[in-house]
Amino acid sequence: MQPLVELENVSKSFTLHLRGGLRLPVVSGASLVAHPGECVVLGGPSGAGKSSLLRMIHGNYRCDAGRILVRDGAEPVDIATAEPRRILALRRGVMGHVSQFLRVIPRIGALEVVAAAGREAGLEAGAARDQAAALLARLNLPERLWHLPPATFSGGEQQRVNIARGFIAHRPVLLLDEPTASLDARNRTVVVELIAAKQAAGAAVIGIFHDQDVREAVATRVVDVTRFAAQAA
Numbered sequence: 454m455q456p457l458v459e460l461e462n463v464s465k466s467f468t469l470h471l472r473g474g475l476r477l478p479v480v481s482g483a484s485l486v487a488h489p490g491e492c493v494v495l496g497g498p499s500g501a502g503k504s505s506l507l508r509m510i511h512g513n514y515r516c517d518a519g520r521i522l523v524r525d526g527a528e529p530v531d532i533a534t535a536e537p538r539r540i541l542a543l544r545r546g547v548m549g550h551v552s553q554f555l556r557v558i559p560r561i562g563a564l565e566v567v568a569a570a571g572r573e574a575g576l577e578a579g580a581a582r583d584q585a586a587a588l589l590a591r592l593n594l595p596e597r598l599w600h601l602p603p604a605t606f607s608g609g610e611q612q613r614v615n616i617a618r619g620f621i622a623h624r625p626v627l628l629l630d631e632p633t634a635s636l637d638a639r640n641r642t643v644v645v646e647l648i649a650a651k652q653a654a655g656a657a658v659i660g661i662f663h664d665q666d667v668r669e670a671v672a673t674r675v676v677d678v679t680r681f682a683a684q685a686a
């Protein structure tokens with residue numbers, strides 16, 4: 454079976470321009486694959502480079518060397534060299550990303566925020582709205598909040614809106630950066646079930662989960678990112 458995501462010898466340093474161009478190596482020679490149906494959990498201590506690696510796959514951070522191949526149908530696209538427009542198209546149809554925090558859009562209600570993500574990923578308007586409602590209900594977001602903008606929601610409420618946005622459409626690759634950090638046990642269980650459903654539908658999931666129980670429930674494989682620790686130049 455072909456992997457949906459394949460990293461080959463990926464390296465990255467941050468250049469701190471305010472510190473006279475100081476280079477801070479983060480990862481070096483990082484290689485990993487994620488196949489359909491897998492949930493690869495990135496492990497390792499704080500600062501090891503887990504989020505940076507996930508952001509490189511999503512195309513938010515550029516890598517300095519190596520290849521990051523994400524399969525779009527039969528075609529592998531190298532995120533390391535792809536045009537921004539190609540990466541945006543991949544994000545619409547192929548690669549979802551759920552971060553810990555919701556980037557709040559002013560004045561738009563929670564249900565519409567989630568439905569809009571569904572339409573962007575190709576769902577028809579009615580289906581997007583129905584699925585948005587179903588997901589918010591599944592994630593126990595009280596209905597009285599559905600038409601309010603999430604700006605004033607609690608951390609856990611915002612996180613559930615964010616999860617609904619990321620899960621509404623089926624994309625073959627799903628990147629999860631601590632999606633359960635602010636959730637209570639009941640909602641963590643819901644997210645574990647949602648992840649399992651994506652895997653069953655053939656998605657490749659790559660995620661960071663600090664919660665040990667969640668990690669054990671979802672991981673088909675744990676990759677310790679410290680093995681990619683970069684040596685200071």
Ligand SMILES: Nc1ncnc2c1ncn2[C@@H]1O[C@H](COP(=O)(O)OP(=O)(O)OP(=O)(O)O)[C@@H](O)[C@H]1O
Nearest residue numbers: 467468477479497498499500501502503504505506
């Ligand atoms: N934009 C940035 N500019 C400079 N340094 C950065 C930047 N992003 C991350 N770093 C540094 O890269 C290193 C790895 O950070 P990263 O967030 O990837 O680690 P992590 O393993 O996800 O940590 P945590 O578990 O605490 O979230 C850290 O030393 C961090 O300070």
